[in-house]
Amino acid sequence: MKKSNYAITMISLTLIIALGLGSCCSPKQQNIQKEVFGTLSTGETVDLYTLTSTTGMKVKIMTFGGALVAIETPDKNDSSTNVILGFDNLSDYENNRVFFGALIGRYGNRIAKGKFTLDNVDYQLVTNDGENHLHGGEKGFDRVVWQATPIENAEAPALKLSYLSPDGEQGYPGNLNVTVTYTLKGNDLHLDYEATTDKATPINLTNHSFYNLAGEGTILDHELTINAAAYTPVDSTLIPTGEIVAVEETPFDFNTPTAVGARIDSVEGGYDHNYVLNTGEGLQLAAKLKDPKSGRYMELLTTQPGLQFYSGNFLDGTQSCGQRVYNIHTGLCLETQHFPDSPNQPQFPTTILQPGETFQSTTIMRFGVHK
Template identity: 65%
Template sequence: MRKKSLHSLFAGILGLSILSCNVPAEEAIKKESWGQTPDGKAVNLYTLKSSSGLEVKITDFGGVITTVNAPDKAGNIENVVLGFDDLSSYLEKRSFFGAIIGRYGNRIDKGQFTLNDSTYQLSLNDGPNHLHGGTNGFDQKVWEATPVETAKGPALKLTYFSKDGEEGYPGNLEVTVTYTLQGDSLIVDYLANTDKATPVNLTNHSFFNLAGEGSILNHELTIDADAYTPVNETLIPTGEIKPVEGTPFDFTTPHPIGERIDQVPGGYDHNYALNKTEKGAMTFASKLKDPESGRTMEIYTEEPGLQFYSGNFLDGSQKSGDWVFEQYNGLCLETQHFPDSPNHENFPSTILNPDETYQTRTIMVFGVE
């Protein structure tokens, strides 16, 4: 069993106590060539292994997490994220599997917003709307990667420079995303600066399946949110923030995902307004458990929102080995600001100004029960 005191584990993650990395440097981070993009850019795959044995594979193409190898209660190791073994599968069809999403995670209504008396038109790639950074977002870019050995464990630092006007966004944006393994935890740090006011809402789009394959409908989910943001027919928030109590959106206590999904037309693809007593505080956001394998994942974040997506649009057109990715074979828990925030004054602001630094952290803690 690798179950630990949540308090002591969380304190260590936040730096109150530093875990030593017992894995030799040459074993903790491994780099291998992973092909090249159609325009000739070299792509590499990095394997990070923590002192506890948690193994994560990340490619500099889109900052994609391709693999998270974690044990179940019997010690069996399986990959608990949807991903592919080769670059060509990511290039053939855009899936967002495991990728860094930006400049703006989630949707912006009609791809339009007004900022400082100027109206901006973004690329449209989701019917009438702008989704996950547009037609050629951060998930499609080759990032500059730097492996780093830290006191907490192995890390991969990824940087990207987004030019003024890219996908319609104003301002030159310098972005750094760092993945760090510490014990049983994957820590994701986001950092960005701009020379012109611009919306920024970065996230990671991993699809999780703690069983290793098959349906996620029996996974038990908890979300620490008393409210959510309803959406219209194109999944754009209406602007309301409604209580979850008495609705199928209530995950304040654990519920199997499939228990009430038939009451949600199209399945879950909704933003939750996380319970926060202090703006920007690092707090518990969600817990996911697969009862059969015993695997768990807890999420902590400084973000105000969490998008729960139940894999509604997985359609069997992609696969990894013999596993064909069908509907509900994976789910996303994306820490974020709210969708379409530039068009809703009552939502937490996503505008980054030149005199500010965008800085936020999300932590995923893997375990067994």
């Protein structure tokens, strides 16, 4: 009888320990961590989520602007560092609107003079880039606090962000429901965008991360490949002229790996141009970026028709993070998108979302190392 009670007790203890370990050490709980990042001047609390993959890659996302704060990946010597530009405190994000890592909308890039006509109605958006509308206006999606829902998964932790953009916000028609889900699968970071509306409205969603695969210094020696035979030239205010021009035999040709700085002096003001991707239906390779020194590379896959390549021309050293000072060309952007000013350019792919439709797009940042 004593032996039987002892056996039952040991079984019970084993179950309790197993359940206890399961509740505190489960991979589902370990690979998503939440902390308070700070408080905005409006009094809103901003949370920071850290996703950790099965390979050890870490991605940090805050609810202000739905922004990527850090992407930590190893180099050829297995030394990890943050490969995107950002700040280490919330106040710098609030007071320096440089779009570091942020979600952009309703309309990424520019709309000429903030004007467009839709269904015989003229709309005037907020203008915040000279006479043009840029990245959603004065209060784009990068300036709002998104609602976050962590999705625990032992193999692929995810964070779903949601925002309701009300009818008339920054001049746009319709109540727009937007969700963006970040999913970390191994060394792949997936961004899945969805949106619905109750009135026809333009939409162009993207992420505005600044990449530096070395973690410091200039990106001029990074090797860039862009899968595009053409680009859209712009006027002096960076609005497309409407032309689609071949990149062959121009400084805009990155169809073979080319150092970012190899021909940048031939482009007035540096690169800030939309590329017409050679992509068909579904997810396709848009670009590849490699840092020869660290061995890190990133492949960018997307379902979108365009890619904005921006060489960090307006970084001027007034922003910094710790010892990292963000001077010109210390980061570059590769923004998957529709074309700029599409609501005024009928020859470009349409960006109008209709009621009853669902906007969907996917972009994947795939990181690796050449040893």
